[in-house]
Amino acid sequence: MIRAERTALVLLAAGRSRRFGDADKLTIPYLGRPLGLHVVVALEAVPFCSRIGVVADTALDLANCGYTIVTNDDPAAGLGRSLRLGVEAAAQFDPDAILIALADMPRVTATQIYRLLDDADGDAAIVASSDGVVPRPPVLFGRAHFATLLAAQGGHGRARSGAARASYRGPARRIDRHRHAGGSGKAGAWLTSRWPLRSGCSRPSPLRLPIWR
Structure with missing residues (x-):
């Protein structure tokens, strides 16, 4: 188990949202509030040691929600740049863990996050x-x-490293634990090969992910 108080939250909110044209995707109303605020509200009571919001061209006011703002001035460089900028900012708070979340996933819940923390070893x-x-x-x-x-x-958080092994823990818990025989150098390739790290609305859509309520 890793305590929430020893965990930094990095919320990635700098996607280019090309499928939405010129619209600011994160401010589009969805179920009664801007799309990007659903995860913010859901996690507001989780006592993270810090909250980092990585943004680009959005009017979503994460600073007013208690987030330290990091601006990705080159979102075209891909999500990997946002990931790196967020981790750099979070690491300054000396956390034991960093939680990476996407701002365009409105069905994330605090219960889900506590289960991730409980399962961390x-x-x-x-x-x-x-x-x-x-x-x-x-x-x-x-x-x-x-x-x-x-x-x-680059695009999907690619790091120069080898492949990672993973074991699925079953649909009832909706948690995957990933163990690395070769050490921490395996994490980046897992981001690319095992986790479709996207902030767009291509299939499978973040709006339809069947994660906990």
Whole structure:
């Protein structure tokens, strides 16, 4: 178990949202509030040691929600850049783990996050949500993986590292635990090969992920 008080939240909110044209996707109304505020409200009572919001061209006011704002001035460089910027900011708070979440996933719940934290088994932990088939964000990384996350670059958070092994823990819990025989250098490739780290609305859509309510 890793305590929420020793965990930094990094909320990625700098996607280009090309499928929405010129619209600011995160401010589009969805079930009574802006799309990007659903996860913010859902996690507001979780006592993270810090909350980092990585943004680009959005009017969503994460600063007023208690987030330290990091601006991705080159969102076209891909999600890996946002990931690296967020981890850099979060690491300054010396957390035991970093939770990576996407702002366009409105069905994330605090219960889900506490289950990820409960299932983490130390510095080498990687614990992800799942749709019952493959790992999905939010995902929790223990501190042993911070250096690899800081090497993230390009489209889907790719880091220069080898493959990771994963074992699925079953659809009832919707949690995947990932163990690394080769150490923390495996985390980046897992982001690319096992987790479709996307902030767009291509299939499977973040709006339809069957994660906990």
